[in-house]
Amino acid sequence: MALELYGKTVASRLLLGTARYPSPAVLAEAVRRSKTEIVTVSLRRETAGGKAGGAFFQLIRELGVHVLPNTAGCHSAREAVLTAKMAREVFGTTWIKLEVIGHHDTLQPDVFQLVEAAKILVSESFEVFPYTTDDLVVGEKLLAAGCRVLMPWCAPIGSAMGPQNLPALKSMRAEFPDVTLIVDAGIGRPSHATTVMELGYDAVLLNTAVASAGDPAAMAEAFAKAIEAGHIAHGAGMLEPRDMAVPSTPVIGKGVFA
Numbered sequence: 001m002a003l004e005l006y007g008k009t010v011a012s013r014l015l016l017g018t019a020r021y022p023s024p025a026v027l028a029e030a031v032r033r034s035k036t037e038i039v040t041v042s043l044r045r046e047t048a049g050g051k052a053g054g055a056f057f058q059l060i061r062e063l064g065v066h067v068l069p070n071t072a073g074c075h076s077a078r079e080a081v082l083t084a085k086m087a088r089e090v091f092g093t094t095w096i097k098l099e100v101i102g103h104h105d106t107l108q109p110d111v112f113q114l115v116e117a118a119k120i121l122v123s124e125s126f127e128v129f130p131y132t133t134d135d136l137v138v139g140e141k142l143l144a145a146g147c148r149v150l151m152p153w154c155a156p157i158g159s160a161m162g163p164q165n166l167p168a169l170k171s172m173r174a175e176f177p178d179v180t181l182i183v184d185a186g187i188g189r190p191s192h193a194t195t196v197m198e199l200g201y202d203a204v205l206l207n208t209a210v211a212s213a214g215d216p217a218a219m220a221e222a223f224a225k226a227i228e229a230g231h232i233a234h235g236a237g238m239l240e241p242r243d244m245a246v247p248s249t250p251v252i253g254k255g256v257f258a
């Protein structure tokens with residue numbers, strides 16, 4: 001079944017970041033092979049970098065996918081709101097992936113500033129995708145602010161560590177059964193993506209694991225397949241692990257050779 005995000009429907013459950021690719025051509029090929037329909041773009045990083053600017057944004061527009069601008073690099077609600085407004089002008093979208101970084105080493109979100117920024121942006125008709133921790137109370141506050149999607153981390157951005165707290169991700173899924181939940185950040189391998197999709201997550205957003213792979217386009221395809229596999233497996237109803245062996249071959253009616 002397709003994924004619905006603020007009224008837009010997409011078939012792919014992979015959202016791809018656009019930073020750190022060896023070249024624009026490799027980025028374009030990775031997007032094609034992944035079959036993603038949504039890419040996230042850092043307005044701040046690109047405008048600050050100078051060299052990319054307009055040409056990079058032009059490339060993104062030509063990919064023919066939905067653009068989810070992000071506020072990467074912002075450290076306060078004020079900065080994030082300003083960046084979101086610039087992104088709305090540049091990309092003509094009310095979607096915004098809201099990142100407000102609070103900790104230098106872990107890039108952990110500042111959840112207080114995040115909630116404040118979300119309230120302001122929702123009141124200004126933005127459709128907010130908040131990058132958050134796996135904290136249930138923060139999740140509730142973001143939903144109360146008007147977010148209809150939550151994007152918990154599974155590990156620090158760029159760490160490739162994969163899910164560090166599966167019980168917390170499970171609780172989040174159980175607590176918010178009707179909310180669209182997208183794991184964002186820290187995924188390192190396709191198997192990590194499958195694991196979170198098997199928990200019933202709706203989608204995965206990742207960047208570094210694809211962009212920094214030896215062959216980013218091939219890795220993008222691997223992630224697309226892994227995410228789809230996890231999604232199908234969740235819907236198919238998986239067995240719970242058991243302590244004891246259960247014979248898979250029936251013993252009734254077997255021949256007796258004394």
Ligand SMILES: CC(=O)[C@@H](O)[C@H](O)COP(=O)(O)O
Binds near residue numbers: 040160
């Ligand atoms: C591209 C982007 O938005 C990142 O901030 C995002 O959180 C992805 O994280 P990884 O690079 O760890 O996949």
